[in-house]
Amino acid sequence: MKKRITILLILCMSLVLTTSCIKKFLDDYLNKAPEQGLTDDIVFTKLTNFKLFFDAVYSGTKYWSGSTSWQNYNIRCASFMYFGWWDQKYTIESTTDASDQGRYMEAQAWKSGQMSETIVNKLTYDGARRPILESMFTDIRISNIALKNVNRIQDATDADKNDLRAQAYFVRAYCHFMLFKLWGPMPYITTIIGPDDQWDIPRLTAHETCIKIAQDFDTAYFYFNLAGTVRRDPIAAGGGHNDYNVYELYRPNGMAALAQESRALLYAASPENSGTPDDWKNAAQASWDALQVALAYGKVLLPLANRSQNFYGTMICDEAIWTWCPGTKAWDDGGGGNNFASWFNGPFLNNTANTSGVDPSQNWVDKYETIWGDPLNTQTDRDAAFALGHYNEQDPFANRDPRLETDIIHNQSTGIDGWGQVFATNATQHTLNRAEIWRKGAVNSELLNSANAGITQTGYYMKKWWAKNSCNNPISATYWTDPLNRLAELFLNYAEASNEAYGPTIIGVVGATLTAVDAINVIRTRAGMPNVQAAFTGTTDLFRPRIQNERNVELSWEGHYYCDVRRWNELQSVMSNTMIGMIAEKQAAITPAYPTGYMYVRRPLSADRQPMWKPQMYYLPFNIVDGLKMKNFVANPVW
Amino acid sequence: MATYSVGATTPDGSAAPQQTTLTGKVTDAATGEALIGVTVLVKGTTVGALTDINGNFSIPVSSRQQVTLQISFIGYTAQEVLATPGTQVTVALALEVTQIQEVIVVGYGTQKKESVVGAITQVNSQTLMEAGATTITNAISGKLSGVLTIQTQAEPGSDNASLYVRGLSSWNGSAPLVLVDGVERDFSSLDPNEINTISVLKDASATAVFGAKGANGVIVVTTKRGNLSKPKMDFTFAYGEQKATRIPPFIDSYTTMTDLNVALMNYQGWNMLISDHALAEYKNPSTPLNALRYPNVDWFKECTRSLAPVSNANLNISGGTEFAKYFISLGYQYTGDFFVGQKDGYYDMRYYNHKFNYRINLDFNITKSTTLSMNVGGVLNLKNNPNSGSWRNLYSTGPARFPAYFPAWLLDPTNQYYVKDLNYPDATGWRRANYFGEYTENPYSSLTSGQFNKDLGSTLFLDLILKQDLDFILKGLSLNGKVSVSSYYNNRQVTASVTFPQYILTYDNIGTLNNPWKRYSPNETNDAWTMPPTDVNVGGLNGGYYDNLYYETSLNYGRSFGKHNVSALALFNRQQKNSTTDFPYYNEGLVGRATYDYDHRYLLELNIGYTGSERFAPDNRFGVFPSAAIGWVVSEEPFFKNAVPWMNRLKLRYSDGMVGSDYAKSRWLYQSSYFKDNNGKIREDLMANTMAQWERAHKRDIGIEMGLFNNVVTLTVDAFDEYRDKMLLTPKSVTMFLGQSLKELNLGKVKKHGIEFEAEYRKKPTQNFEYFVRGVFGWNENRVVFKDDPGNAFPDYMKLAGKPLTEVLNAEYGLEGLEINGVQLTGTGYYTSVDDIHNNVTPIDLTKLYIGDYKFLDYNADGTVNALDKYPIKGLTYPPITYSMSTGFTWKGFDFSILFSGNQGKYVQYNQAFEVEFIKGDWRLHSSQLDYWTPTNPTSNHSTLHWSGSSSADILVWGGGEADRGYQTIIENRFFRNASYIRLKDLYVSYNFKSGALNKAFGISSLLVYLSGSDLWTYTPLIEGDPEATNFYQGYYPQMATVRAGVKVSF
Helix, strand or coil: CHHHHHHHHHHHHHHHHHHHHHHHHHHHHHCCCCCCCECHHHHHHCHHHHHHHHCHHHHCEEEECCCCEEEECCHHHHCCCCCCCCCCECCHHHHCCCEECCCCCHHHHHHCCCCCHHHHHHHHCCCCCCCHHHHHHHHHHHHHHHHHHHHHCCCCCHHHHHHHHHHHHHHHHHHHHHHHHHHCCCCCCCCCCCCCCCCCCCCCCHHHHHHHHHHHHHHHHHHHHHHCCCCCCCCCCCCCECCCCCCCCCCCCHHHHHHHHHHHHHHHHCHHHCCCHHHHHHHHHHHHHHHHHHHHCCCCCCCHHHHHHHCECCCECCCEEEEEEEEEECCCCCCCCCHHHHCCCCCCCCECCCECCCEECHHHHCCCCECCCCCCCCHHHHHHHHHCCCCCCCCCCCCECHHHHHHEECCCCCCCCCCCCCCCCCHHHHHHCHHHCCCCCCCCCCCCCCCCECCCCCCCEECCCCCCCECCECCCCEEEEEEEEEHHHHHHHHHHHHHHHHCCCCCCCCCCCCCHHHHHHHHHHHHCCCCCCHHHCCCHHHHHHHHHHHHHHHCCCCCCHHHHHHHCCCHHHHHHCCCEEEEEEECCCCCCCCCCCEEEEEEECCHHHCCCCCHHHHCCCCCHHHHHHCCCCCCCCCC | CCEEEHHHCCCCCCCCCCCEEEEEEEEECCCCCECCCCEEEECCCCEEEECCCCCEEEEEECCCCCEEEEEECCCECCEEEEECCCCEEEEEECECHHHHHCEEEECCEEEEHHHCCCCEEEEEHHHHHHCCCCCHHHHCCCCCCCEEEECCCCCCCCCCCEEEECCCCCCCCCCCEEEECCEECCCCCCCHHHEEEEEEECCHHHHHHHHHHCCCCEEEEEECCCCCEEEEEEEEEEEEEEEECCCCCCCCHHHHHHHHHHHHHHHCCHHHCCCHHHHHHHHCCCCHHHHHHCCCCCHHHHHECCCEEEEEEEEEEEEECCCEEEEEEEEEEEECCCECCCEECCEECCCEEEEEEEEEEEEEEEECCEEEEEEEEEEEEEEEEECCCCCHHHHHCCCCCCCCEECHHHHCCCCCCCCCCCCCCCCCCCEEECCCCCCCCCHHHHHHCEEEEEEEEEEEEEEEEEEEECCCCCCCEEEEEEEEEEEEEEEEEEEEEECCCEEEECHHHCCCCCCCEEEECCCCCCCCCCCCCCEEECCCECCCCEEEEEEEEEEEEEEEECCEEEEEEEEEEEEEEEECCCCCEEEEEEEEEEEEEECCCEEEEEEEEEEEECCCCHHHCEEEEEEEEEEEEHHHCHHHHHHCCCEEEEEEEEEEEEEEECCCCCCCCCCCCEEECCCCCEEECCECCCCCCCEEEEEEEEEEEEEECCCCEEEEEEEEEEEEEEEEECCCCCCHHHCCCECCEEEEEEEEEEEEEEEEEEEEEECCEEEEEEEEEEEEEEEEEECCCCCCCCCHHHCCCCCCCCCCCCCCCCCCCCCCCEECEEEEEECCCHHHHHHCCCCCCHHHCCCCCEEECCCCCCCCCCHHHCECCCCECCCCEEEEEEEEEEECCEEEEEEEEEEECEEEECCHHHHCCCHHHCCCCCHHHHCECECCECCCCECCCCCCCCCCCHHHCCCCHHHHHCCCCCEECCCEEECCEEEEEEEEEEEEECCHHHHHHHCCCEEEEEEEEEEEEEECCCCCCCCCCCECCCCCCCCEEEEEEEEEEEC
16 A cells, blocks of 8 residues: 555656656746846946936936937936927027017917927927926936935945935936926825836925925935035136036036025915915025025126126036036037037027027016116106106117126127127118018128028027127037026025015025125126115015016026016916017118117017917926826816 | 459359440540549449559440449549440549648648638639739738738839738737748748648637747648659749739829919919919920920829739649659749839849749658658749839829920930030930929939849748658557758848939020030039949848747647547647847747547547747746637538438537737847946836736637538638737836836737638539639628726727727827827818808918818817817728639630639728828829819818928828927828729639640640739729728839739640
């Protein structure tokens, strides 16, 4: 009996063995795969690899099948200023009443509330354009992965790790902030979401979103401070410097964390986002702190003559806290011009095939006060200034805020690279199209080739980013810089928050030394402007419009205006404004009525260039399908 | 002479009073050769005889009365003839066709037709030979039930049709598995002369043995082998001509320019209108010079030959002895150019293809129980073609833009219209006209200059097969082993380009001091132009080369025990595919099959495939694919035979089982690691599908086979359904918050069902006459059950679930997740007044609309027409219904057959080159626009006409620029049009000369002359273009109708 059982057992076992042998024989043949190059361990235990992983947030690319090439998917594609919105060039200001584009392009679709699915996609997923939505969420994920794994690095100092931690918090906040600016309140994502997690996440309120963003920036500062990277480069003597990559200045720093935090708290406190008085106090405090740290680390307001270093010519100047500068480009590398158009849309030196330029509206030009500080925003303002002999509509560019000359090209602008006036006075040119010399581009032919340029419809071109780079000077390469954070903004943040929290002339922030009025005057003084007239500094409400005006002027075309008017609850009124152009008509002679030899006429732009307000325009729509995927997350209305 | 008495019942020595003999001869009907050993029996008696070595027989009979002789021989159709004793009877026996068809090729073996329980359809070589098509894939079109063939274009050397078994099955590819001699290989380039059978396995019972490769159906091709016979040699040669089917009809300049004026008036381009004077010149040029200035060019006529040549030849020898059997075949096929491409030295702008096929199949009986077989088969292909799409401009260039070339008389001083070239006073000969306008080239130039490629492709299939009978172990058992190598490479031998100068003639300069001739490309210097040396480059390996190894070993068992018939198969195989530089692909499988039938009445078959591939997650590498089938041959039941004597055959069968498809666009789905981007940054890969596996198809099939009136009428009906799941899909419900996406997941589900009929009426009223009528019909439909439609708020009409599988038509601009999407037109379909424009929603600016433009339906009634109004519009790119009808007869030596094949419900995306007029400023109309909207033509087929300068009319846009502000349109019944069709697919007439004289003089046993044709006639509602084409984007190389005459000589 026992024997039989034994035999049976042996039989069974050999059957099992045979089966498993066959199984192994079959499995071995198929158990083949190419060697896995970069495993989890390799990436996260070595500092160099960890950095290569995390630095994708700054310059990572992705293979985009739509164009079958590598495209930028990083925080840069969200830069408001720079590198355009996408290749159908325009800046975010061109979606408001601030500026028109020479060429009738996609900004108009936005401005007039006609964002088609295709245009929306260019801001969300289209790799050949600006896949902002996708990039921001990707970079949030990278930051969360970095935060989870930073302790695994074997060969890093504590300072290295803290710097990486700081950057991860910073980038996470930065991305949420950018999403907030374009698409409004968001869930705040602090985990690595996987296949088994909830994918349909409800929104926070706008206020909560801003507060979360500010908290992350604050944490970032904490770690930057520990890491010793509040400032990354040594303080240089004047003029800024271009050792950008040596000091890895593309990485954010502690000063920037505080500057961004102050901005986020300012947003949180603003009317659109249901701020409370306490929010204004927090914003004032944060702005003051940011300002103090930046000053302590050597940041200064540059003189007006050097203010342009914030925008071109250097990679980072002494006023800039954190910038993005990809390098230099000339107008013409030998390829026929408009070379830098691939980076930036502001300058007008682009042909119709590339970019439209920024053409400031008369609405915007009216923000520039007289040299005596008289506001010109409304007809009443202008009449008052006229009564004082401070403003003449027929000599409109005389006696104005000096920043008008540094920021905007107008008829008879002078001092542009020694060319004399922008618009030649040669009579034969003007007789061609006497009434519409601007529109038809009968202008200095060196500056603007009338055959193919994006001709201004407003009578103005933007100069702030012009970088003296033109078809007349085609091959000298210039640095192009996006001043992501600069010192001037901190004064303006402080002034705004302090005015709301404590009033124009009261120092409420403990340890502060400036009132709101003082802070505004610092900016005005640098610009060569007198202090704010006493008539406007009596109450918070009286002073508020001047702070806003000052902010608009100083930070023009730096990507603030669109977000600022929204948080001030003014987007609707701004987008309901009629955009005005200033038509200059050459006169036969200089007369007392036309002291410049031109007749200036305010004329509304044509209907197809006007903004059209729709209530849903507060925030951009998502791709329709994104909205339809979720129930908890309620998508923005389709325009 | 052998005389005998069957059954020895004749009383010995009972001498009949008037003994006489009945004599005769039996021959092969096909060859005329004497047949030896044929049984000849006097009907109703047991008296008979066998034929001798000369085919003669002699039977002693007792009376002089006429008797009926029954003549039968294995492999031949039995015959009865009346015979009168004393006269010589000659009987020609025909090979029994059904006898040959009785064996059906199945996966890893063959089965008798009567005991097959799977859904299998099969054609033999004869059918293929009678088709007029130039490729095998087209030759089987319409002949196999449930098989859809689509030939999208006919460029020589790239003219194969795509095959689908029972319609689309999966969005991951529905191409069936193709095996040649049991190994996964391409069969499309084989010579029909080499092919013995093509068998299509459709249901789970037939395909489960192929496991994770069988779900889309399996096509099994066997090649011919030698038989035990004297050497037989066949030589075939055929020559034919091809003509394009349904190229866009010519619309003359006058019509074009008149309609251009309509478009220009809509555009308000008053200053661009064509004057009446010019229109008159277009219609009827007043001078030869004006005929050039106001051209009226029929580009297809200028740029194509009226006929394109095709020819083919084949020589094959087969035969065998007890020891060795052989089949040797050499084939050649030439397909020539339909376009005007020219050759001059190295420079060769023609489309053509030379194909050489060779095959040697050998079987050696090494021992009594051991057979060694060796197959060598291959294709050498020499293909010449201009760079792809050189025909494109033919579809987009208008007749009135520029002449094809300036004729020589222009430069002839003796001609009254002589146009002096101030730089080239002595130049003679015609000159190519330079195109002008932004987007089109001179089609003539693009077909005759530019880049061309000459490719040499080589395919080689090698098999070594050993079969050992193991009767000494167990009777009926045998062991097989097979090693196969398949390789392919394509060598680009020459790639070169050539340029010619092109000219513009400035008519207004004629007779002035300014040179009227202006020259473009290759340069504009004044040096006399000489053709530059052809820029010849030698390519190298090109295209998807491969080098595959396959081996299998199997045990076969088959035996009968009385009425019990049993068979079994156990098989193991492995395959390694080395394709280009890819990581090798590995597959292996274990296969088992057992069949049992009782008395040929009750049939049972069990199959199992256990197959694996390296593509899937380690835990999911192997899949088990079982299937079972039962059959009941009712007609074998005694009760049935008595009750329904006119139904000689009735078989019911049912199969049920699992099959898989391991096709995956990306491999290594189960892994996820990190990679470096082009900036050197490390990026996270898509999240892995850790459960990656094959698609799983549950198939069921119920079939009825009937034979009525002694098989005069045969009918096979199959109904099937399929439920497929675990299909790979790119997850669409992933939300933006993840910041990352997932690799393809096995989540998709599709269901499908359908029905197929094959019916035939075949009658042979007299010895020399036989005719048949045959019909094949197949219908199937499918629905997506799950494709991860995005989330909660997605409207049903946009979901893929519940919609049929179809081709991605508008993925780039459409909403993600929606495949064919388009818009419907409302009411009348057109804006009929200014009020109408203002009272309806429009997708584009009102100012851009014309009266007579398409009026889109606001499908979701939300007051706007936007992307949410797109929904899956009517029509499928793969037709749900396919059918064919054929008929034919044989009478004496004549053979005639004709086959119509068609489909119902095929739609094509009929776009830019066919539906948009004057696109980007070209001066081109299409047939659809001849029926444009006017107030007096309100039910037109096309909107009013548009002129759009350098882009495209907003209402008709197809992408880019202004399209961003408008609407991406695929308009139901306009841009997506019904292309159902019926066409005369094959026509065959032959006559077979069988003459003893030929045989004696030349050893020619038969001489067959034939005429065949394919695609000779088509009916379709499609306005222009061939309905089989699928991509109308910028035109295509047209499909060809072929007529061919041939001769086949058998020795």
